[in-house]
Amino acid sequence: MAMSTSKSVSSSSEDDNELRRGPWTLEEDNLLSQYISDHGEGRWNFLAKRSGLKRTGKSCRLRWLNYLKPDVKRGNLTPQEQLLILELHSKWGNRWSKIAQHLPGRTDNEIKNYWRTRIQKQARHLKIDTDSREFQELVRRFWMPRLLQKAKESSSSSAMSIENQEIPLPLVDGASQHSTVGTIPWQGPCMSMNEAGPTHMDQHEQNSDSEHNNGSCISFSESANIAKVSQQFGHTINQFHSSSNDDFGTFTYDGHHVNNNAFEMNTFKTTTARVAEDVQYLIGDCQMEGSNWVSNDFACNMWNMDELWHFSKLQKKDF
DNA sequence: AAACGGTTCAACCGCAGCCCG
DNA sequence: ACGGGCTGCGGTTGAACCGTT
Secondary structure, eight states: OOOOOTTTOOOTTTOTTSOOOSSOOHHHHHHHHHHHHHHOSOOHHHHHHHTOOOSOHHHHHHHIIIIISTTOOOSOOOHHHHHHHHHHHHHHSSOHHHHHTTSTTOOHHHHHHHIIIIIHHHHHHTTOOTTSHHHHHHIIIIIHHHHHHHHHHHHHHTTOOGGGGTOOOOOOTTOOTTOOSSOOOOOOSEEETTSOOSSSOHHHHHHOOGGGSOSSEEEHHHHTOGGGHHHHHHHHHHHHHOOOOSOTTEEEETTEEEEGGGOOHHHHHHHHHHHHHHHHHHHGGGOOTTOOTTTSOTTTSOOOHHHHHHHHHHHHHHO
C-alpha cells in the first residue's frame, strides 16, 4: 500500500523537515506502535514530535485508533454488527463514534464507511432519502429481517449460539438494566407510519411505553430505543404466540423459557423463520424469479436491488 | 490482456468542544 | 473572560482494488 499521492505525500528529498502525508509505511507503523507501547497513547502532538515520525499528531492518532491499535477488528462486518449499526443509526443518526462505542473493535471510520458505501448507496439507487420515514421503513421491514436471517445462517453454520457471538446490546443513556447482551435488535415488521422521525427523541423515548403498542405495530422512534429492543423482541414473539410474560428480562416462547441475556438458538431460528414469513407476505408476488434472498449473500455484498426496488414501490403505495 | 467504471477504505480536512494558563 | 493548544468528530477525498466488457 506504499504509494504516493500527488496531493498527499511530500517528497522527503524536498525537505526533510516537511511533514509526511498520505499512506503510512511499515516503518512508520512500527515506529508509532513501538513508541506507544513504550510511552502509552495520548498527547498526540508531543508523541508525533518525540517519536521521530514526520507526521502530525492528528495523523498519528488516526493511524493508531483506526488501524494499529491491537483490538481493532479487521474484516467484514458480521450481520449482527450490521443490524446493530442500522438500529443505532436509527436512534442516533450520524453519531459514528457513539455507534462505534457499541461495536467493540470497530472504528467510527469503518462504520461511517459502511453506512456511506453500502446503506446510503442503496438508498440513493432507490431515490430514497436516508432521513425519510420511507427509508426507515425499508430498513426495518426489508433489511433487518434479511440481516436477521443472515445472522441465523451464520450462527447455525458455525454451530454457535447467538450469545456466543457476543453481539453487545448497548446500555445507553440511562437505559434500563433489562437491556441485554447478545440479543438481536429486532422489533417486528410493522410500525406506525404516523410517528415522528428518529431524531431528537432521547427524552421522549425514555418515557415512551412500548406496552401501549398493540404488540405487532410499533413506532420507529420507539423501536429505535435501544433500551427496549429486547423488550420489543419479546413483544414481537408475543405477537405470534401471546406467551410472553411482563418481565422482559426473560420470556417464554413456544413453551420454552427464554432468557433475554442469552436466548436460545432454537428460539432465534423459529422467530427468524416467522419474521421471514412476514416479510414474504409483505413482498408477496413481487419477488423476482431467481432472486433467492435467503441464499444471496446480501448481507456481505450488495443487497438485491430488484427486491429493494419492488419493496420501495410497495411502500410508496402505503404513503 | 487491456481498458474502463464502480467500489472500498485509509487518510485528510475543517470545525467544535474542552481544558488550562 | 479570553485565547491558545489539544483532542475528537463528521464529512470528504482519492488511490487501490475489483469486476465487467
